Amino acid sequence: MVDQVEKVKSVETGRTGRILARLLMPVGVPKTASPLLIARALRGFADGYVVVLLPAYLLALGFGQLDVGYLSTATLAGSALATLAIGVIGHRWSSRRLLLFAALLMAATGLAFASVSSFWPLLVVAFVGTLNPSSGDVSMFLPLEHAHLAQAAPGTLRTTLFARYTLTGSLSAAVGGLAAGIPSWLMQWAGLPLIEGLRTMFVLYGLLGGLVWLLYRALPAGDISTRQLPAPLGPSRGIVFKLAMLFSIDAFAGGLVVNSLLTLWLFERFGLSTGEAGTFFFCAGFLSAGSQLAAPVVARKIGLLNTMVFTHIPANVCLIFAAIAPNVEIALTLLFVRSALSQMDVPTRTAYVMAAVTAPERAAAASFTTVPRSLASILSPSLGGALLAGGLLSAPLIACGALKIAYDLALLVSFRHVNVPLERE
DSSP: OHHHHHHHHHHHHHHHHHHHHHHHSOTTSOGGGHHHHHHHHHHHHHHHHHHHHHHHHHHHTTOOHHHHHHHHHHHHHHHHHHHHHHHHHGGGSOHHHHHHHHHHHHHHHHHHHHHOOSHHHHHHHHHHSOOOOSSSOOSTHHHHHHHHHHHHSOTTHHHHHHHHHHHHHHHHHHHHHHHTTHHHHHHHHSOOOHHHHHHHHHHHHHHHHHHHHHHHHTSOSSOGGGGSOOOOOOTTHHHHHHHHHHHHHHHHHHHTTOHHHHHHHHHHHHOOOHHHHHHHHHHHHHHHHHHHHHHHHHHHHHOHHHHHHHHHHHHHHHHHHHHTOSSHHHHHHHHHHHHHHHTTHHHHHHHHHHHHSOGGGHHHHHHHHHHHHHHHTSSHHHHHHHHHHTTOTTHHHHHHHHHHHHHHHHHHHHHTTOOOOSOOO
């Protein structure tokens, strides 16, 4: 009887494991890609609370709104240069080794931020580290993981896998946003000073970097991408450069309202607490996650390009109206609608780039479309912080929405007649 009970438990456990694996990985994708998705979840969780707590931490240390913008710019500049270095000299090492290095850098970044309180050392750590002040992943992890995933998922699975990848990041970032209330909870129930609670969360960021390092160690020593030798851009050079230029406009606009500055806007405009802001990002993250699940289905019906454009424009109209909303209820409602639409272009954009180039060019294409985005977004957080510091609270949101709409229209006009297959082997 006991053996039968144990057998039933074993069957149920195995069934649960298979269900979880199927939810995480599309059927037909090798299990060797799963550490990348789990690592994305851990990094997303860490990024989710950092974007909320970073401005609160800097304000608690005595810095101003402009300093928040400077530090956000430093993080984006460092990420851009690191990604560029991967594109230029990264071929000298395996992507697995580079991912392991990035995870160690993440661990060091969290521990350094928790132990430093002066502006200039923090600026250096922000520049060389892996902190992410934006709503998306702009780190050196991105092109390395994209190259792995694009090769792991052939044909019609590619958009679905990228959707799972971005979905994993969004869901975990949403939970991370909710975790931003932990320092306030520690202050209320454990008597821990707020500044110490904030530092504890940066220590946690470093520990999560250590877990990511362990996950990357589970990747096979031979890269997935080595099934076809990487090559520099060749026949796809023109389309990649044009996409990179347009993506740069989108990235510059997004830099005006990175999540750390949007958090600051919520603090200044409506007086939200860190816990309330964290709850907002938690809910917004779940809405973004739902849109990413819908993205492959919509793309199969109307195409990758149309999905990118026709979901992005209404999202940015909502952002503009949120900037001038008369009260917090209307503003948050509009921002929630934006969240339900604005991230649908993320998996479709990545799948579009991967489908527009040949398989050997994918690593180079990922780098060439990521680096200009990072470079273009370097200055805009400082500009957004300066506008906030100058009392022009609505200006960054309006400028961001208007520029992004211009990008969407330019993308549609430039590529509406370009024949890019929905999927390419």
